Amino acid sequence: MIGKWKWFRLAPPQVLTLGFAAIILIGAILLTLPISNTTGKPLNFMDALFTATSATCVTGLVVKDTGLYFSTFGQVVIMLLIQIGGLGFMTMATLIALVFKRRISLRDRLLLQEAMNQNTMEGIVRLIRKVIFFSLTIEGCGALLLAIRWSFDMPLGKAIYFGIFHGVSMFNNAGFDLFGHFNSLTGFVYDPLVNFVVMFLIVSGGIGFIVMSDLVDYQVHRKLSLHSKVVLSMTGALIVVGAVVIFIFEFTNPKTLGSLNWGGKILASLFQSVTPRTAGANTLNLADMRQASQFFTIILMFIGASPGSTGGGIKTTTFTILVGAVIAMIRGRDDIVLYRYRLAQERIFKALTITFLALFLVVGVSMILSTTEDSSFLMILYETTSAFGTVGLSLGLTPHLSLIGKILICLTMFAGRLGPLTFAYALGPKKGKELYRHPEGKIIIG
Template identity: 50%
Template sequence: MQFLESLKKEPVKFIVFTFLLTILIGGTLLIFPFSSSSHRWTNPLDAYFTATSATCVTGLVVKDTGTYYSIFGQIVILFLIQIGGLGYMTMFTFLALLLGRRIPLLDRLALKESLNYFSVSGIIKLARRIFFTVLIFEGLGAISLFTVFYHKYGIIKGIWFGIFHSVSAFCNAGFDLIGGFRSFTQFTGNITLNLTVMLLIVFGGIGFPVISEIIDYPNRKKFSLHARVVFKTTIFLIVLGAFLFFLFESKNPFTLKSLPMKEKILSSFFQSITPRTAGFSTITTGKLRLPTLMFLASFMFIGASPGGTGGGIKTTTIVVLFETLFQTIKGSNETIIEERTIERSFVRKAFIIFFASIVLVGFSTLVLSITEVFDLSKILFEVFSAFGTVGLSTGITPLLSPIGKLTIMFTMFTGRVGILTILTIITTKKLKRISLPEEKIMVG
C-alpha cells in the first residue's frame, strides 16, 4: 500500500503500473486449466498476450476467444476489457464514492491523468457520470444484441453474447465469441447488429468528456471547441472511410461484389467505423485489396478521440497538425481553429505525439520484418492495428513468433497508455509549459 501511495505522487507512473498489474493478474488467471475449454494449461506468452490485448482494448488474439477459453476465461477477458476501457482509476473512484469515501487530491490527479482531462476541477463529477453512462450504453447495447443472438444461440447464450459483445463494442475492444476468428462476418446484412455495434463504437470512441457535454447541452446550449472538433472530425472520417471502402471493394469478388447494394453500403460504413479502434469486422480482412488495407491502416493510426476507450494519435491531434501546417503555409505563426488560437504547448505536444508514434510504428515494423516471414503490407497492417488498439488482422496474429508477439504486446500497451505517457516516464527533464491561452483542446 505504501508503494501505491508513493506512486500516486507521480500519476503518470501510477497509471502505467495499474495497467501492468491488471495485465499480470489477468494473464496469470488465463494460464490455469480452468480458463480454457479443454481444461489444459495455456502457454504463458499466449495468456499474457490475450490479457494485454484485452486490457489495452485491442482485440488481436492468438487463441480464438469463443472456442478456446472456458466461461471463466471469457469472464476474465470481459473484466479486463471493462477495466481497460473505463480505466482503473475511474472504477476505483466510483467504488470509493459508493463506500462514502472522500477522494484525496493525489487520487484526483491520477484520475485526471487517466482520463486525459484538462484539470482536477469537476473530475469526480465526470467519473461518476462516466460510470453511469457506461452502464446505460452497455445495458441498452446488450439488450439490442440479445435480440440478434437469441434466435441463433438460445436464451442463455444469447444473454451472455449480448453482454460480452456490448461491453467489447463500447470499450472499442473488438473481442468476439463467435468462433473461428470470424468476428461478425456471418452478420453482414443484419441491420440491428450492425447499427448497434456502430453506435457503441462511436460513442465509446468520442471520449467521455464529450459525452458529458452532450448530457449537459440542454442547460448549456453550446459545445466546447474540443467537442465541436471531435464531432466534425468523427463524421468526416466515417463518411470518407465509407466512400473509400465502397470505392476500393465494390468490385472485389471476395468482399462486396456479390452483396446487395443495401449490404454494400451497410458494410462500407461498418468497416469505416471499426478501424478507428474497435476491430470488429463484417468483411474478412484478409481478403481486402492492398489499397483498402493501406487506407484502413491510416485510420487505425489516427484512432479515436481523447478521453475515450480507443488508441491511436487521436482525432484532435491530426486536426491540430493539419491546421498548423495550413496556417504555416499561409505565413502565420499561430494555430487557429474556429477563430480560436490553440496554445503552442498543445501544438508542440501534437507534433511530439505524431513523430514519436511514427518512430514506434517504424521500429515495431522493422522488428517484425526481421523475425516474421509475412509480406510487409501484412506486417505493417498488424503494427498499425496494435498501435491504434484496433484488433483488425489479416490473419497473421496466431502465427507470430515469440519475439513478434512481444513486439505487438509492447505496441498495444504503448498505444493504449499513450506514447506521451511512455516518453514522460523515460525522460528525466520535463518540457516547460508555455501558456498562450484563448481556449484549450485535448490531444493524444
C-alpha cells in the first residue's frame, strides 16, 4: 500500500504536511478550470489556491461567493475538499485500502496515529472505521433534516443538494454555504430546526472522534475516559459562557440582538457561541457586533475545537491544562489534577508549546497584515485568528485582501489545520536522544 512509497520514509508530520499540500494543489487546479465557475472564464490561480486551502483546511474564509460564483462542478469540488480535509487524507487513504481489502502497514498505522493525535497505535484501524461510520451517519442525518426543512423554500432536488453540501460543510466545521451574498445563515436566525441541526453538526464534529467513540461505547463500559470528560465539560462550559457573554454585550445592540424577540435573542446568542468552535457559520451580521463581542469571539476562535476532530485552534484540552496550571499555582500545588488524575509534565510542556507557537503565529501574521492591508487592527486580528482556528468567520476583510495578505492567510490556515506543533515538527530537524543533562539553574519569575 502507501507504506511502500519512498517518500513515506519521511517523518509522519512531514508526510501529513506534504499530503495536505498535494490535495490543496490538486483542488486549486480543478477550481481554475472554466467549468468550475459561472462566468465560463478561468479563475486566477491565487484565488483558486486560497479557496482550495480554505476548503481543505476546513476554514470557510472565501474570496469568491461560493453560492453565486462557483458552478455545481466547482461546489462539488469544494465539498470533496472539505470532506477529505475534515477527515484527513490518511483516513481517506485507509478507507480506500479497506474497501479494496489491502493490508494496513505499520508505517500507515504510524501516520494514522499522528493524524488522529493518538498516543498509541493500538486499535487505530478500528478507530478509523468508527470515524468513517460516525462521519457519514451524522452528515447523512443532518443533510436529511436540512433537506426536509429547505424543501418548503426551494425545489426538492435543490433542497437535497443544499442539505448534503451544508451537512458536510457544517459537520466538518468548514462554514462554506450556498446562500450567496456572503450572508451565511442570517436568513434563518429565527428558524429553530436549522439552528439546532447546524449546532449539533458543529459540536459533534468539534468534540473529536475519540469522544464520539467513548460516548457510543458508554452503554457497554459505563465510564468515560479522562480525555472525554475534559472535552465534554470544557466544550459545554465554553458554549454556555460564550452565549451568556454575547447575550449581555449584544442585548441592546439594535443591529444584532436588539431587534430580535426573546426567543431570537437566546437562539442567536447560543448559535454565535457555538460557531467560533471553528465552524464559520453565522446567523447575525458579525460586522455589526460590538467590539467587545468581536474580541470575545477572537478568544473563542483561538481556543477552537478538540483534538482528533475536524476543527482547529489550540484545542479545548490545551486550554483546560493552562487553566489547571494557573489554579494549581495559585493553590500552591505541584500537580495539575483533573477528575482525580494527575497530568504528566510532558502534557503541560506540550500545552505551553502549542499555545506559544499559536500566539507567535497569530500575532506575527496580524502585525504583517496591519502593514499590507488598509483595515483596523481588530478586523485584521479577527481574520487572522479565524484563519488559524480554521473557523471561517469574517468581518468582511477576506475578499479585499492584497496578494500578500492572501498568501499569509493561506499559510495561516494551513498551519492551523495541521496544528502548530505538527507543522513545527515537519519543518524542524529530527529529535535525537540527549546524552547529558545540564545542571539545574534558578531564575526569578513574577
